[in-house]
Amino acid sequence: MNSKTALKSLLVASVMSFGFAQGALAQNTVKIGSVLSVTGPSSFLGEPEDKTLRLYVDKINAAGGVAGKKIELVIYDDGGDANKARTFATRLIEDDEVIAMVGGTTTGSTMAMIPVFEEAQVPFISLAGAIEVIDPVRKFVFKTPHTDKMACEKIFEDLKKRNLTKIGLISGTDGFGASMRAQCVKVAPNYGMEILSDESYGPRDSDMTAQLTKIKNTAGVQAVVNPGFGQGPAIVTRNYAQLGMTNIPFYQSHGVASKSFIDLAGAAAEGVRLPAAALLVGDKLPESDPQKKVVTEYKQAYEGATKQSVSTFGGHAYDGLFILVEAMKRANSTDPKKIRDEIEKTKGFVGTGGIVNMSPTDHLGLDLSAFRMLEIKGGDWNLVASGS
Amino acid sequence: MRALLNQRSITLLVLAAVIAALPFVFPSSYYFRVASLVWVSALAAIGLNILMGQAGQVSLGHAAFFGIGAYAVAIGPTHLGIPPWAALLVGAVLSGILAYLVGRPILRLKGHYLAIATLGLGVLVALVITTESRWTGGPDGMPVERLTLFGWRVSGSYTWYWVTGGLLLVGTWIALNLDETPTGRAFRALHDSEVAAQVVGVDVARFKLQAFVIAAIYASLAGSALAFMNGFINPDQAGFLHSVELVTIVVLGGLGSVFGSIVGAAVLITLPQALTIFQEYEHLLLGLIIIVAMIFMRNGIVPSLSGLLVRRARS
Numbered sequence: 001m002n003s004k005t006a007l008k009s010l011l012v013a014s015v016m017s018f019g020f021a022q023g024a025l026a027q028n029t030v031k032i033g034s035v036l037s038v039t040g041p042s043s044f045l046g047e048p049e050d051k052t053l054r055l056y057v058d059k060i061n062a063a064g065g066v067a068g069k070k071i072e073l074v075i076y077d078d079g080g081d082a083n084k085a086r087t088f089a090t091r092l093i094e095d096d097e098v099i100a101m102v103g104g105t106t107t108g109s110t111m112a113m114i115p116v117f118e119e120a121q122v123p124f125i126s127l128a129g130a131i132e133v134i135d136p137v138r139k140f141v142f143k144t145p146h147t148d149k150m151a152c153e154k155i156f157e158d159l160k161k162r163n164l165t166k167i168g169l170i171s172g173t174d175g176f177g178a179s180m181r182a183q184c185v186k187v188a189p190n191y192g193m194e195i196l197s198d199e200s201y202g203p204r205d206s207d208m209t210a211q212l213t214k215i216k217n218t219a220g221v222q223a224v225v226n227p228g229f230g231q232g233p234a235i236v237t238r239n240y241a242q243l244g245m246t247n248i249p250f251y252q253s254h255g256v257a258s259k260s261f262i263d264l265a266g267a268a269a270e271g272v273r274l275p276a277a278a279l280l281v282g283d284k285l286p287e288s289d290p291q292k293k294v295v296t297e298y299k300q301a302y303e304g305a306t307k308q309s310v311s312t313f314g315g316h317a318y319d320g321l322f323i324l325v326e327a328m329k330r331a332n333s334t335d336p337k338k339i340r341d342e343i344e345k346t347k348g349f350v351g352t353g354g355i356v357n358m359s360p361t362d363h364l365g366l367d368l369s370a371f372r373m374l375e376i377k378g379g380d381w382n383l384v385a386s387g388s
Numbered sequence: 389m390r391a392l393l394n395q396r397s398i399t400l401l402v403l404a405a406v407i408a409a410l411p412f413v414f415p416s417s418y419y420f421r422v423a424s425l426v427w428v429s430a431l432a433a434i435g436l437n438i439l440m441g442q443a444g445q446v447s448l449g450h451a452a453f454f455g456i457g458a459y460a461v462a463i464g465p466t467h468l469g470i471p472p473w474a475a476l477l478v479g480a481v482l483s484g485i486l487a488y489l490v491g492r493p494i495l496r497l498k499g500h501y502l503a504i505a506t507l508g509l510g511v512l513v514a515l516v517i518t519t520e521s522r523w524t525g526g527p528d529g530m531p532v533e534r535l536t537l538f539g540w541r542v543s544g545s546y547t548w549y550w551v552t553g554g555l556l557l558v559g560t561w562i563a564l565n566l567d568e569t570p571t572g573r574a575f576r577a578l579h580d581s582e583v584a585a586q587v588v589g590v591d592v593a594r595f596k597l598q599a600f601v602i603a604a605i606y607a608s609l610a611g612s613a614l615a616f617m618n619g620f621i622n623p624d625q626a627g628f629l630h631s632v633e634l635v636t637i638v639v640l641g642g643l644g645s646v647f648g649s650i651v652g653a654a655v656l657i658t659l660p661q662a663l664t665i666f667q668e669y670e671h672l673l674l675g676l677i678i679i680v681a682m683i684f685m686r687n688g689i690v691p692s693l694s695g696l697l698v699r700r701a702r703s
Contacts, residue, residue: 039671076664082529082622083614087421087661090545094418107528108622115619130528173519175527 029072030334032057032324033098035088035113036127037105040080044230044258046105048302048314049127050075053102055305056321066328074098078109085109089116099336100328102320104128107175114141123327123340125320127313129255130179134363140340142363144319144353145312146254146277146370148180148227149187154275154371155225155251156184156191158384164222164249168197168215170208170236172228176255177203180227196221203232209239216245224248229255234264241268249273254371258311262379273384275371277312279352280381294350315352323349323356396564399647403560407553411546420545422661427552428614430653431559433637434646435606438563440635441644442575443599444582445495446503449510450634453483453604455517455626457611458532462621463523465533472535476612480605487604488597495596498582502600510631517623529622532615548617555613556650559606563646566602575599579644607634640681642688651689655681 034053037046057073065071074096078085085104092098093116100123104110107130114133117124117140124141126133131147159167167188171181181200188195197218199211215221224245226236233256240250250272252261257276262269278285282295298318299310326349327342328334346365349356354370373384407427414420436450460479464470470478486509494505517524524530535542542551566572574595577585586592615621624630633656641652659677663670685692 077670081624082620083425083618083625084660086618086620087418087425090421091418091661094416094421108624111528111531112618112620112622132528173527178521178526179528 028068029070030066030328031072031074031096031098032321033092033096033101034073034075034103035078035085035092035101035109036075036103037080037109038075038077040078042080042106044311045127045313046077046080048306048308048311049103049105049317050077051306051308052302052314052317053321055301056318059301060325066325067332069334071325075103078105080106080109082106082108082112086112086116089113093117093120093122098122099334100324100339101125102127102317102324104133107133107179110143114138117141121340122336123324123343125324125343127316127320129176131183132179137361137363142320142323142343142358144323144351144356144364145316146275146353146366147183147364148176148253149183150366150368150371151180151254151275152184152187152225152227153191154368154373155253155273156187156193157368158273158275158373159193159223159249159251160191162223162249165192166194166196166220166222168199168218168221168224169195170199170201170211170215170224170226170228172203172230172232173200174203174229174232176229177227177232180253180255184225184227201232201236203230205232206235207239208232208236209243212236212239212243212245216243221248223251225251225253227253227255229253231264234261237265237272238268246271254312257374258313259309262376269376269379271375271377273373273375276374276381277315277353277370278372279310279312279315281372281374281383284381284383290350290355291352295352298352312352319349319351319353319356322351396567399564400557400561403647403650404557407557411549417545420549422658424545424548424552424617425614426650426654426657427549427556428610428617429634429637429657430650431552431556431613432607432610432634433641433649433653434556434559434563435603435610436634437638437641437644437646437649438566438575438606439599439603440638441642442572442579443596444579445596445600446500446635447506447600447603447631448503448635449506449508449513449628449631450603450607451626451628451630452506452510452513453487453607454611454614454630454634455513455623456483456486457608458615458621458625459517459524459611460608461535461612461615462530462532466530467523472533472616473537476609476616479612480608483604483608484601487601491597491600495600496593502596506631507628510626510628514623514626514628517626524623527623529620532619532621534619535616542616543619552613552617555609559609560646560650571595571598636678640678640688642691645688645690648688648690655689 036050038050057071061070076088102125104113104126107128110126110128110133126143129145131149133143171177197215201208226233233252252272252274254276257280278291279295282299285292302310323346327339331338331342344358346356346358354366356365358365374381375384439445457479461472461475464475465472490509494501518527574590577590637652637656642648663673
């Protein structure tokens with residue numbers, strides 16, 4: 001009996017894989033797909049993205065949908081595995097027949113999914129950070145998050161203002177850190193930056209004093225930049241204070257732009273600067289700021305619905321969804337090709353990440369003004385007044 | 389003897405029939421993609437099963453060989469100008485040599501030393517792939533050139549379904565035939581009792597090493613096939629979790645059963661796809677189903693079910 005039940009459950013499962021996958025397609029709905037890393041090592045990115053998409057699709061449908069049609073959201077969790085992401089992408093295209101996709105939490109999974117959408121000619125708005133996603137430009141691929149190249153440029157711009165040109169780099173060897181390090185090295189000459197020291201650490205290392213000591217002992221280093229992501233930068237920041245290096249200006253990246261970084265690094269985070277989206281300092285923006293309304297509304301809606309503090313990652317999903325929805329309205333059609341054309345024509349879209357102006361040669365549409373230079377003071381983010 | 393031979397050809401025939409028949413019921417190319425993934429995983433699992441089921445050793449870093457095969461076909465054509473098909477062979481040879489070098493000193497020892505050594509090897513290979521970004525593209529992975537054979541560009545889910553299906557058939561055929569050779573008999577002797585095998589003159593260390601090298605080559609070929617199929621590869625495929633997945637497939641399907649590895653792969657690959665309708669309970673259910681299957685079918689799915697059928701037939 002027992003083995004029979006076990007057998008039954010397995011049979012049911014295998015039958016389901018062929019039966020349930022065929023969802024009924026209602027007349028008055030359009031399907032938007034998403035593959036996110038809701039679980040796994042990148043879940044701190046994927047989870048707010050998932051919640052944001054569900055929250056706002058419900059809101060849009062409650063308000064009557066887009067051009068008279070309700071949105072049906074299909075979300076799959078790739079668990080951070082690029083191979084799974086690729087399979088789900090195929091499934092969205094072939095089986096669910098989505099008209100567009102907002103998703104792709106990590107650069108790895110985005111890169112694995114791009115060929116599927118390019119081949120099927122369905123627009124794909126990625127939520128991944130690295131510049132490879134949109135450079136070179138691919139016809140059907142867009143993205144919303146700022147690139148790591150822009151973060152480097154923003155940091156270097158600030159350094160130049162402070163007349164600091166000799167820097168030390170300490171970067172994580174994870175995807176984010178490695179990619180941003182490469183971009184920083186590439187754009188450094190444009191800003192007259194000289195990289196005197198270039199150190200790295202593993203994503204799971206628990207002490208970076210050795211690398212920092214090396215930078216400390218390099219003569220002439222005027223500032224230190226830490227391209228990194230997750231826990232690593234918090235440890236670097238703590239070690240930095242322990243070694244008494246706080247007299248040298250210290251820059252983090254947009255990868256640490258969440259409250260948990262300040263909590264983890266504690267008092268050591270005081271005085272650290274980083275480029276980040278306006279979303280983090282929504283309440284501190286002047287009333288005249290064009291993004292003020294969007295970011296405060298998103299923050300209220302997200303925090304009200306999820307009881308969690310807002311992060312820029314969920315904001316990227318918000319931007320992606322609304323760029324798509326606006327394009328669908330303008331196209332007044334569910335034809336993926338027409339929607340793609342309209343996404344490319346997005347102009348003056350005010351999102352949480354900045355003001356988006358896309359073009360056939362720019363599928364991101366953000367410039368350096370999208371980043372605000374922040375300084376951590378009194379355990380909170382503060383805007384750095386321009387010129388200081 | 390004749391009964392054995394029959395059983396073998398029946399297994400092959402059933403597999404060939406399934407591969408040939410499935411396209412008639414598949415509604416879209418998504419199903420071809422999932423099936424191709426099953427064939428690839430099954431190929432790697434069949435190799436691992438020779439090591440685990442027959443030679444009684446566990447490899448906890450088997451994804452390392454899968455990764456070597458995958459990155460060989462990615463790096464070879466891109467950086468070294470080796471034709472894709474030759475890169476596939478280079479990967480297989482490299483994997484075999486690496487398995488030989490690691491296995492030779494360790495398999496002379498009794499006990500599960502190979503499990504620990506391969507665990508280390510797996511971590512090491514994944515680390516090298518992640519950090520040598522100049523060659524491997526780092527943690528974000530790298531694109532793989534399409535495979536071209538005699539001017540024919542192999543691409544598309546449908547084509548890859550037949551290519552991987554064919555590979556699996558050949559892999560199954562070799563694994564089944566291995567049983568008949570002196571090596572296969574030695575493996576079986578090893579599996580039944582290592583001491584007895586040693587007493588009758590089987591060179592235990594040598595045959596374990598052979599099984600390990602064969603398993604590594606199977607994994608490497610499966611890795612190459614996946615890399616070609618996806619046109620993109622990242623270090624996850626060489627990571628520890630993938631190693632665990634391969635071991636799970638073998639144990640779930642049934643140790644020592646070639647057909648079991650295919651069924652195990654089919655269950656483990658299609659189940660997460662089927663369970664997506666349960667959304668956040670997906671992982672919970674996946675774990676639960678595997679636990680239940682292992683409790684009620686302790687020898688793995690295929691051996692347990694065929695045992696049940698035989699008992700039914702007798703009573």
